[in-house]
Structures are given as structure tokens and as C-alpha cells.
Amino acid sequence: MTDAALTTLLDQMDADIASYLEACVHCGECAEACHFYLATKDPKYTPTWKLQPLVRAYRRHKAPLRGIRGMFGLLPPEVTEDDLRDWEELVYDSCTMCGRCTLVCPMGIDIAGTIRKMREAYAAADIAPDGLKQARENVEKTSSPMGVTAKALLAQVRHQEEETGLKIPVDREGADYMAIFSSHEIMASPEIIGAYARIFDRAGLSWTISTKAYEATNVGVQIGSAPLAKKLVRRVVDEAERLGVKYVVSPECGHAYGAIRWAGPNLLGRSFGFEVIHIIELLDRLRAEGKLPVGDKDGRRMTLHDPCQIVRRGGLLKEPRNLLEGACSNFVEMKGAGIANLCCGGGGGVSANPRAEELMIAAFGEKLKQIDEIGGIEAVVVPCANCRGVFEDGLFEHDRDEDLEVISLGQLVADRLAGDAPPKPSE
Amino acid sequence: MTVLQFLEGPMFYAAFAIFAVGAIWRVAGIVRLGRKPDLAPPKGSAAAGWFKGNLRHFVPRGLFAERTWMHLLGGYAFHLGLFVLLVFAAPHIAFFERFTGLSWTALPRWGFILAAEFAFAGLIVLWVRRFSDPVMRQISDRDDHAGSWLTFLVMLTGCLALEEAHDALRALHMGLVNLWLIYFPFSRLMHAFTFALARGATGAVYGRKGMNP
Numbered sequence: 001m002t003d004a005a006l007t008t009l010l011d012q013m014d015a016d017i018a019s020y021l022e023a024c025v026h027c028g029e030c031a032e033a034c035h036f037y038l039a040t041k042d043p044k045y046t047p048t049w050k051l052q053p054l055v056r057a058y059r060r061h062k063a064p065l066r067g068i069r070g071m072f073g074l075l076p077p078e079v080t081e082d083d084l085r086d087w088e089e090l091v092y093d094s095c096t097m098c099g100r101c102t103l104v105c106p107m108g109i110d111i112a113g114t115i116r117k118m119r120e121a122y123a124a125a126d127i128a129p130d131g132l133k134q135a136r137e138n139v140e141k142t143s144s145p146m147g148v149t150a151k152a153l154l155a156q157v158r159h160q161e162e163e164t165g166l167k168i169p170v171d172r173e174g175a176d177y178m179a180i181f182s183s184h185e186i187m188a189s190p191e192i193i194g195a196y197a198r199i200f201d202r203a204g205l206s207w208t209i210s211t212k213a214y215e216a217t218n219v220g221v222q223i224g225s226a227p228l229a230k231k232l233v234r235r236v237v238d239e240a241e242r243l244g245v246k247y248v249v250s251p252e253c254g255h256a257y258g259a260i261r262w263a264g265p266n267l268l269g270r271s272f273g274f275e276v277i278h279i280i281e282l283l284d285r286l287r288a289e290g291k292l293p294v295g296d297k298d299g300r301r302m303t304l305h306d307p308c309q310i311v312r313r314g315g316l317l318k319e320p321r322n323l324l325e326g327a328c329s330n331f332v333e334m335k336g337a338g339i340a341n342l343c344c345g346g347g348g349g350v351s352a353n354p355r356a357e358e359l360m361i362a363a364f365g366e367k368l369k370q371i372d373e374i375g376g377i378e379a380v381v382v383p384c385a386n387c388r389g390v391f392e393d394g395l396f397e398h399d400r401d402e403d404l405e406v407i408s409l410g411q412l413v414a415d416r417l418a419g420d421a422p423p424k425p426s427e
Numbered sequence: 428m429t430v431l432q433f434l435e436g437p438m439f440y441a442a443f444a445i446f447a448v449g450a451i452w453r454v455a456g457i458v459r460l461g462r463k464p465d466l467a468p469p470k471g472s473a474a475a476g477w478f479k480g481n482l483r484h485f486v487p488r489g490l491f492a493e494r495t496w497m498h499l500l501g502g503y504a505f506h507l508g509l510f511v512l513l514v515f516a517a518p519h520i521a522f523f524e525r526f527t528g529l530s531w532t533a534l535p536r537w538g539f540i541l542a543a544e545f546a547f548a549g550l551i552v553l554w555v556r557r558f559s560d561p562v563m564r565q566i567s568d569r570d571d572h573a574g575s576w577l578t579f580l581v582m583l584t585g586c587l588a589l590e591e592a593h594d595a596l597r598a599l600h601m602g603l604v605n606l607w608l609i610y611f612p613f614s615r616l617m618h619a620f621t622f623a624l625a626r627g628a629t630g631a632v633y634g635r636k637g638m639n640p
Binding site: 016019024033068264270315340 | 452456458460462466481483484487488491494557560564565566567571615617618621622626628629636637638
């Protein structure tokens with residue numbers, strides 16, 4: 001193994017990681033929570049098995065009493081670069097870092113967080129899927145994994161101004177809220193920018209979008225590079241502090257929220273001069289304050305997909321449900337909804353990894369089964385742009401794209417505002 | 428000094444010392460690695476999460492229990508049965524009293540038999556699952572099998588020695604107990620202590636996020 005990879009791998013091992021690796025009793029429960037195992041029944045997708053290179057490095061270099069084990073020839077062999085390459089598929093293609101395995105684990109082991117640490121070694125050795133490497137390259141050039149430039153953003157903003165008839169503030173100093181978006185939202189569903197404009201206008205919020213820090217996606221977190229993750233968080237933090245905003249609004253994107261809200265201060269080594277708030281959190285706060293009067297409710301039979309990084313690992317469990325209660329009249333929960341909900345199959349960089357597409361679509365099949373168990377669902381609310389992309393691809397591949405609509409929560413809230421007809425889509 | 432006296436005397440002291448020092452050394456070695464302070468503004472208490480995490484993972488979540496019922500039944504039966512045998516079997520209490528002077532009410536014979544049956548049934552279920560289930564075969568290693576076998580033999584010889592009719596049976600049991608104690612700190616049997624660290628670590632992280640781990 002390269003020195004950089006081994007050093008990085010060993011650097012990740014703190015008391016938490018050590019306690020996880022020490023406590024695993026190989027009970028195999030985690031397999032029953034993993035959508036990749038459920039979809040394929042291949043034992044190699046058992047979550048704890050994905051940690052093997054880390055386990056071996058820990059036992060050889062860090063584990064207490066390793067000296068005595070060594071005297072009896074019981075230390076595992078050194079992890080080699082070939083071992084890392086052999087495990088690359090398990091670490092990147094078949095783990096969305098969704099954390100569902102932690103719920104079923106009798107030891108409460110955070111396998112998702114440990115995979116995230118393992119990816120640091122892979123990134124240090126430059127062993128990563130081509131799709132994520134390409135995204136990293138795009139970020140270096142444009143700050144966006146999809147290569148979205150400030151010019152492209154401004155074009156979408158102007159277009160949404162025409163759609164909504166509202167002025168969308170850009171680079172406004174002294175605004176209270178600075179909204180950031182994922183590339184997927186900006187390019188594939190720019191109407192979400194218009195939805196923000198309508199909601200914030202109705203609530204009377206002072207807000208802005210920055211042309212220097214508009215991208216929320218953090219490829220550093222996905223590929224496993226703390227230096228890159230830090231750089232991307234710093235870009236948003238510096239701009240938010242320069243503009244003097246009170247809040248940065250994290251978009252409907254799972255890992256982006258965790259990257260800036262929970263990992264951000266630790267990556268930068270300091271707290272921020274503003275508060276990070278998720279758009280769902282903000283909408284629920286505005287709802288509670290009576291600033292988002294609801295008009296006609298959506299009457300379709302709907303359910304909610306809980307994005308893992310927002311709900312299970314992000315802590316926003318009640319907020320989306322509060323909003324749905326106000327926005328739709330026929331809301332039904334899935335079995336296992338909330339903290340134990342199944343992942344879409346494409347988080348943690350999997351959807352950005354073309355090599356993993358077949359596996360991702362198979363894993364999405366488990367999600368689809370969960371929805372189908374309810375019966376008669378017409379639309380599924382998906383408050384994560386990446387999950388929405390996976391849903392759209394997955395429904396298409398499973399020939400279900402005609403009978404199940406996928407909608408953003410922000411969009412739904414905006415469309416249900418009292419006395420505010422949704423803008424008609426332009427040609 | 429007879430073999431039994433040696434196994435219950437100097438050998439037991441040595442085995443227990445290795446067990447105690449080894450277990451403390453291993454737990455301290457984990458804790459000593461430390462962790463960086465979390466600078467993200469919390470939504471809840473990490474300390475409360477630590478305790479909640481430890482308690483929450485004693486009980487399976489309903490959704491998963493449906494899928495893992497065999498392992499759950501085996502796990503509960505084995506661990507509860509073993510705990511009862513270890514703490515409430517009359518010979519164990521007498522043995523403990525010899526060293527500490529402390530004593531408490533022992534299980535009646537039928538209670539011992541019942542606890543032993545639960546423990547054996549549970550251990551056999553877990554062991555059968557370990558070599559028959561494809562997932563378990565993939566992830567199991569020598570330590571998993573050695574720990575199971577050693578524990579099984581300790582329990583079996585303990586039952587054989589219950590009547591205390593033959594010193595040889597009691598010596599066999601004590602010899603295996605000593606071996607089990609020596610093996611313990613170097614093996615996955617340490618999960619008896621490390622479970623609290625792992626559950627607590629996750630619980631603290633979830634607790635800070637205002638979540639139930």
C-alpha cells in the first residue's frame with residue numbers, strides 16, 4: 001500500500017473508530033439493513049465486510065495487545081494497494097453511507113461513518129471511481145461537480161425571475177439568508193430557485209444567492225478527501241461571512257447538509273459567524289410562525305422518502321412531516337418510515353459513479369418495493385435533489401416513470417401557498 | 428497440591444489476573460486514542476445520547492426484528508441464560524464467597540437447568556447460523572469459532588460438574604474456565620465490555636444531532 005494511504009488510514013483511527021472495530025461480533029445483522037445486500041443477496045455486500053482493510057490495518061498497527069498477538073504470529077498481514085483496489089467496489093459502489101446498518105447493529109456501530117473515514121485513505125492513494133474523480137476535477141475548475149458556472153447560474157436565475165415575476169437578489173450584502181443549491185437543482189430542476197423566491201417573498205425574508213458560493217454539493221465528502229471538503233466548505237463560509245448573512249440555507253440535498261452543518265465546523269476547526277439551516281427546517285419554522293399560509297391541499301395519495309443524510313443522519317425527522325400535513329390531504333407513511341427508511345440507493349457518491357449504475361438501480365428496487373407495499377401511491381415527495389435524480393432514473397429503468405411522480409418538498413410547499421398559483425412551465 | 432487445588436488456586440489467580448489486566452489494558456488502549464472535540468453547534472446532549480445509545484441497542488427495532496428473529500432469539504437466550512448461570516448458580520456463588528466473603532441466594536436446581544437449556548439452545552442456534560448462513564460464513568473468522576467453542580465447553584463441563592461428585596469433572600471445568608479467562612482479553616469475547624464504548628460513541632453523535640440513536 002502507498003505510504004500516503006496507510007498513513008491516512010491510520011490517522012483516521014480515533015477512540016470511536018477503535019471501539020467500533022473492537023466491538024463487532026460478526027453477527028451479520030447489518031446485512032439485513034443494507035439495500036445492496038437485500039437487492040443482490042450477495043454476502044460480500046455485508047456492511048461490516050466492507051471495512052476489512054481498515055480492520056486489518058487497525059489490528060496490525062493500532063489495536064491494544066497487538067504486541068502479544070504478534071509474538072504468537074496472530075497479526076494480520078499488511079494491507080496492500082491490491083487489497084485496497086479489491087475493496088474499492090465495496091467502499092464506493094456499494095455503500096451510500098446511509099447508516100441504516102447502525103440501527104440494526106446490536107453494538108450500534110457507525111459503519112457509514114467508518115466507511116467515510118476509509119475513503120480518506122482511498123482518496124489519498126487516488127484510488128476512486130472515475131465518475132467521482134471527474135466530479136473532483138470539475139469542482140477544481142468551476143466549484144461545481146457538474147461544471148455549473150456562475151454564468152449558467154445567472155441564466156437560470158433570470159429565467160426564474162421571468163417565470164415568477166419576482167426579483168431574485170444576487171450577491172446582496174446584509175441579507176439575512178444566503179441560499180445555496182446543488183448542481184442537480186440548478187441544471188435539472190431550476191424551478192426550485194423560483195420556488196424559493198415565491199416562498200421567501202411571501203414570508204418577507206431578506207435573502208440572496210451568491211455567484212461566488214452557490215454550490216452546496218461537497219465532492220470532498222463523497223470521495224473522502226478532507227482537504228477538498230474543507231476547501232469547499234471554506235468557500236461558502238468565507239462568502240457568507242463577507243456578505244454578513246445570518247443564515248446559510250442548505251438545500252434539499254442530503255450530504256450537502258451534513259457536510260456544512262455537522263462536518264463543516266470540524267473541517268475548518270472553528271465555528272461559523274452564521275447559522276446553517278436546512279431549507280426544510282426553515283420552511284417548518286416559517287410554517288410554525290404562520291408565514292406560509294396554505295391554500296388548497298394537494299389531494300393525491302402521497303408518501304415521503306426520508307433522505308438518509310437529512311433524516312437518519314441529519315436529525316430532521318418531524319419537520320418534513322409537519323410541512324406535508326399542511327400541504328397534502330392524502331399523505332401515507334411507508335412501513336419503516338422515518339429513521340429506518342430505506343435509502344434510494346444512490347447517495348454517498350454512488351449516483352456519480354457510472355460503474356455502479358446497475359447495482360444502484362437494483363438497490364432502488366428495494367425502495368420501490370417499500371413504496372409499492374403501501375399501494376396506490378401517485379406521488380412521492382423526495383426532499384433531496386440527488387435522491388430525486390436516482391428516483392427518476394430508477395423509475396425509468398423499472399418502467400414505472402409513468403405512474404409515480406417525484407416531487408420536491410420545497411416545490412410542493414411553494415405550489416400550495418394560499419392565493420399563489422404556481423407559474424406555468426415555459427416552453 | 429492436587430490438580431484441582433492448582434486449577435482453583437494459583438492457576439485461577441494467574442488466569443484472572445491476565446483477564447483483568449488484559450481487559451483493562453484493551454479498553455484503556457481504545458479510550459487512549461481519544462477523539463477531537465466536535466465543533467458543530469449541537470441540537471441535543473451528547474452525554475444523554477451516550478446513555479440512550481447504550482440502552483436503545485439492547486432492544487431491536489421492530490422493522491428489523493422481523494428479518495433477524497432467529498439471531499435475536501438465539502442471542503437473547505444465550506446471553507440471558509449465561510448471565511443467570513454465571514451469577515446465580517450455587518457453585519459459582521460458593522466459589523465467589525471463598526474469595527470475597529459475599530454471598531446471595533442461589534437458583535434452585537430447576538432454575539439452573541432452565542437457564543442452562545436457554546443458554547445451550549441459544550449458543551447452538553448462533554453457532555449453526557454462523558456456519559450455515561452465507562453472510563456469516565463470509566464474515567466469520569477463527570476467533571469467532573474459537574470463542575464459541577470455548578464458551579460451549581466451559582458451559583458443558585460446568586453442567587457435568589454440577590453434582591460436584593467427581594473432582595476430575597470439576598478440574599476439567601476449572602481448567603477450561605482458566606483457559607477462557609486467558610483467551611478473553613485477546614479475543615472478540617471482549618465485546619462484553621467494548622459494546623458500551625461503541626454504542627456510546629454512536630449515541631453521543633446522534634444525541635448531538637437531537638436524534639434517538
